Amino acid sequence: MAAAAASEHTPLDPLDLPEGHPFGPHNLPYGVFSRAGESPRVGVRLGDHVLDAGAVAESLGSPHGPLLARRTLNPLLAAGRSAWSDVRRAVTSWVTDPAHREAVRPHLHPLAAVTLHLPFEVADYVDFYASENHATNLGRLFRPDEAALKPNWKHLPVGYHGRAGTVVVSGTDVVRPSGQRKGPQDPAPVFGPSVRLDIETEVGYVVGVPSPQGTPVPLAAYRDHVFGLCLLNDWSARDIQNWETVPLGPHLGKSFATSISAWITPLEALDAARVPAPARTVPLLPYLDDSDAEPAGYDLRITVTLNGQVVSEPPFAGMYWTGAQMLAHMTVNGASLRTGDLYGSGTVSGAAENERGSLIEMTWNGQRPLELADGKRGFLEDGDVVTLTAWAPGPAGTRVHLGEVTGRITARL
Template sequence: MDRWPDLPADHPFGPTNLPYGAFLTRDAARARIGVRIGDEVLDLPGLLQADGLADSSIWAGALLEPTLNRFLELGHTAWAGARAWLLETFADPERNDAVRRHLHPLDEVELVLPFRPADYVDFYASEQHATNVGRIFRPDQAPLTPNWKHLPIGYHGRSSTIVVSGTDVVRPSGQRRPKDAEIPTFGPSQRLDIEAELGFLVGGPTAVGQPVGIDEAEEHLFGVMLFNDWSARDLQAWEYVPLGPFLGKSFASSVSAWVVPLAALCEARVDLPEQDPQPLEYLRGDGSGLFGLDIRMEVRLNGTVVARPPYREMYWSPAQMLAHLTVNGAALSAGDVFASGTVSGNAREERGSFLELSWSGQEPMVLDDGSERSFLQDGDTVTITGWAPGPDGTRIGLGEVTGTITPANHPG
């Protein structure tokens, strides 16, 4: 495809990416759906109306809404139709002037959450992360639990606290039991952490009792987002037995402002690591859903690079996670989100949480300014960026997800 005029060939937001977002302008109180090209955002409603498509195409009409939810309801065929139109639009030199009339510089708009989160599930799909956590918390036992290699483990999170990149994160308060204490105390978390993850946005609703097979899962996977599942490790350690994460996870989960269509990541598909023992048949299918994604992440704490987690090493595939999520008959809704769980690799610098990077505080990280961190302090800013290989040596940018910690509202 020809490059968009004046856009460098190596720009991560070129015309083969075209991620979806939502934005506000100074003169409008209602959000509009946009597509990023370079360092600008295309006002999709404006161009669709100018082209006369808004009333003649179901998918075009859905993109006039302030969120992607109606578009997500329409399913894979509509998503493919919209992407084909966008690709043709940006590839046609005669359309350049028409497109330019509906572009806004990114520094002149406010990016907002582009979808209404319906449901949220977080998985635990990295063998390296699960192994590290097991060694930290259960040093005298096998690091992986007996079920880990038989199913994608997950928990049902809180969708109402999914927030867009740039939103401040208030330090959570709750119960925690100090080491060697018999009873818990209450107060702000002292072991506030991050989890560098990949989020998946789901569409194509299903009915209760209708599982989505692994060979059908891709029809429901709209796109991916960078994801930070902030975690209060001290709250989590005290509460999670026997029912799993609760207040230690539900206070905030941050997502990037841009949703990269799965269709833009064809060049990023890679084989999964060997799965041994072989998963049950519902997690195998015909093999088409058994792919990973070569997505490179970078985690910065107050500007210092502290980790580069590699998503390509994840044990469970996105399709396996979605198939397992629905195998009991749980329904999908447009705007459902599931996340991969912390992305970690084999090397120390590839660990996607501070719990692992500091080995639960025993090996603090040293930042560029000489200060040390094991867990987050008030005022700290975490930024996760990511990219994937694109066609002809290009890069597909995922943008960033960033957040700054502010003091607890409940001092204890």
């Protein structure tokens, strides 16, 4: 009976998905995959399969073949908004038009039978601090006698440059970093593995079209430059970070690993999830003023699990700063964009205790450990597995799932 029941819900043809499937034709995120013994290639996720986009383009004589028959998404990213729309329409037609079934079906491969790779070559990486709830929580933790938010926080999106070379794809193990740390009562710093290893639940923005140095990118050009979104976990060694961060900010405590999803969801797939930013409480300078701009926030519902147990559900819709504002601020000084630039939202935290996006908030700096099935956690232990998933409202009442990002902590050798 169990086998019969399962077959009722599992389509024999991967093109015959249940209506409203969260990875259906209304979604179609892009990634890079390989089969055993073969080179990586661009793929598009459909249900629990990946479509070899370059192979289908060749089979159907599509003009988009030069963008899709590649080892990374970078050529597609660089092609620009018009090309992104054209390719998306073509792929949608390939997986929905019955006339294409015979050409498409041989190029659909089960996800369980492929290896997923970092989907694009990361050029630069910037991490922001765009959640008012998160910034307020950390301010209360570390500056209890001062205002929780620094004077600049509501005037500009605070951020810092990270290390592009340690961005890794979901499923990559995260080696516990070592560095200097010094507690308030310690007479001198010590060196060793981090004992306060944390997560940061974030959303990443993937830049496609570059910009010239010396030319700021205005709010209105956000969708001309940003290709899509992904989930991102910016792992953090809080003890290393705390000791090193004054006066120049994060360094070794943040640069050892940043995990992103294997799937990049194009902005067009998230049109139904767009929402306005929260009401501003401080007047913004003109280059950041989005009062008359199209909505650039996204109603993403994120779930964080630790060793399979749900520990938080941060809502992205309440982020104070939008991706458009982050991009405008990142380039207002004339800094250029490059294809493959990645910038993160910073930790996503809601107002409720079960909506916090980092362990330092969930456990209030380790003072209130989480009660898990396998024991208490203040911060991460070796062997712990953290997974971020998310969905957003799609067209006609559907859901758009973002690709998960997961990582397991391993001991330093």
